[in-house]
Amino acid sequence: METATLGRGRIVTRVLTICGSVFLWGLAFVLLSGSAAADNWGGNIDHDCDETIYAQCVAKRADMKFWFNSNLHWKKKDAHRSAATSEYNNHGSNNGEVQLTETSTKNQSHIRIRQSDAGLNGAWAWGYCPSGSDSGSYGSNKKWCEPQNIVWNEEYSAYYDSDPKKRAIACHEFGHVYGLRHRANYCMKSQPTGSDQDLGGHDMNCITTYYPTSTNGLLISTEPPHGQDCS
Amino acid sequence: MTRRLLLINAVPIALIAVALAAGTSSTDPGAFWRSASLTAVQAEHYASLGDMTRSADAVVVGRLASVSPGRTFADADGFKNHYASARILVDEVLAGSLPNDWVLEIPVPNEAKTGFIEDEISPNRAILFLRSKEKEARSLGLGAKRQAAEAGYYRLVTFEAVINEHHGQAEPVRRTEEPFIDFGSRPFSAVVDEIRDSR
Numbered sequence: 179m180e181t182a183t184l185g186r187g188r189i190v191t192r193v194l195t196i197c198g199s200v201f202l203w204g205l206a207f208v209l210l211s212g213s214a215a216a217d218n219w220g221g222n223i224d225h226d227c228d229e230t231i232y233a234q235c236v237a238k239r240a241d242m243k244f245w246f247n248s249n250l251h252w253k254k255k256d257a258h259r260s261a262a263t264s265e266y267n268n269h270g271s272n273n274g275e276v277q278l279t280e281t282s283t284k285n286q287s288h289i290r291i292r293q294s295d296a297g298l299n300g301a302w303a304w305g306y307c308p309s310g311s312d313s314g315s316y317g318s319n320k321k322w323c324e325p326q327n328i329v330w331n332e333e334y335s336a337y338y339d340s341d342p343k344k345r346a347i348a349c350h351e352f353g354h355v356y357g358l359r360h361r362a363n364y365c366m367k368s369q370p371t372g373s374d375q376d377l378g379g380h381d382m383n384c385i386t387t388y389y390p391t392s393t394n395g396l397l398i399s400t401e402p403p404h405g406q407d408c409s
Numbered sequence: 410m411t412r413r414l415l416l417i418n419a420v421p422i423a424l425i426a427v428a429l430a431a432g433t434s435s436t437d438p439g440a441f442w443r444s445a446s447l448t449a450v451q452a453e454h455y456a457s458l459g460d461m462t463r464s465a466d467a468v469v470v471g472r473l474a475s476v477s478p479g480r481t482f483a484d485a486d487g488f489k490n491h492y493a494s495a496r497i498l499v500d501e502v503l504a505g506s507l508p509n510d511w512v513l514e515i516p517v518p519n520e521a522k523t524g525f526i527e528d529e530i531s532p533n534r535a536i537l538f539l540r541s542k543e544k545e546a547r548s549l550g551l552g553a554k555r556q557a558a559e560a561g562y563y564r565l566v567t568f569e570a571v572i573n574e575h576h577g578q579a580e581p582v583r584r585t586e587e588p589f590i591d592f593g594s595r596p597f598s599a600v601v602d603e604i605r606d607s608r
Binding site: 295297303305334347368 | 447448449450451452453454480482484485486488490492514516518519540542545546549550559562564565566567568585586590
């Protein structure tokens with residue numbers, strides 16, 4: 179009887195030991211997985227557009243139609259028309275199948291451009307994915323949304339009063355719609371001047387990488403080639 | 410039995426200790442600030458930390474306390490620009506001055522995202538370079554009524570104008586814009602001293 183009790187006690191102890199061990203291993207696994215995820219979180223934030231809050235994303239397609247809100251000043255409209263024609267549509271194979279054309283029908287547009295008394299937020303113009311945009315992803319860290327909005331902030335209009343500056347801003351914001359990030363040179367500078375009206379070669383290469391002719395201008399389904407930093 | 414128990418569980422216990430240590434350190438304190446920015450052509454641009462310090466209306470060391478839906482600016486046609494209001498617990502004012510009651514405004518173009526931002530608050534200390542919207546309204550020549558309406562509202566001088574403390578090191582939220590491209594690795598306290606010296 180005493181032996182049986184001792185045996186039962188040993189079994190209980192062993193079961194508890196095994197359970198405790200399994201629990202500890204499990205806890206260690208969960209914690210380590212969690213910290214790995216935390217380590218990566220935010221690393222691709224600049225390319226997200228849905229899960230993260232305001233970050234710009236890439237476009238769904240290279241061939242897009244832009245639409246002007248009726249309140250947009252004609253000089254800003256001209257700046258966008260000029261940037262579309264000179265920087266995005268006429269680079270042949272350098273720009274893949276990029277084609278920006280104007281439409282007067284809002285519902286058919288992929289890019290909607292307006293000006294706004296948007297408050298003193300420190301920004302002359304910006305692009306974003308508005309509520310209700312269609313969105314999706316490809317690869318592990320690239321996301322698209324459609325349509326995208328471009329807003330010119332009238333609060334700061336005194337700062338971009340010249341036509342060349344407007345043209346540089348139009349080039350810049352179209353670049354963001356395609357997924358280009360800020361660069362040190364050309365129109366993707368964080369604060370382009372009137373002499374920064376053009377896309378750089380690096381920017382064109384990134385657009386070609388994102389929207390190659392082989393996919394009919396739709397987003398590629400794989401990541402850009404290794405070493406191609408389009409951020 | 411106790412020895413065997415210890416031997417069996419030593420490895421997972423060690424792993425848990427490592428995971429807990431890593432967990433407290435691996436949270437990205439810059440995620441919130443990167444989210445709270447626009448991909449924009451910005452009104453301000455600085456080549457150096459000293460320039461940014463001297464231009465700012467205030468430079469503080471503080472922590473994000475809370476974020477909530479803030480003001481909305483609406484156009485005549487109904488288009489709306491939303492802002493979130495961030496409350497900062499200030500440890501120290503390094504340069505300039507602040508009123509007792511002030512709010513840091515963050516633009517939120519997509520209204521539906523306003524609620525998510527609170528989930529990303531980092532408890533880390535940070536250096537914030539601030540612009541008074543009241544003073545900005547004055548310098549832009551906006552009327553007295555508008556200037557008064559902006560009293561107590563601040564923004565970051567640029568969307569990159571935040572330096573987080575991360576393991577005692579100074580960590581800019583982005584290293585893609587000046588003056589942070591060649592920022593390198595520096596203790597947070599050294600950057601605080603540099604800012605104090607450059608006032």
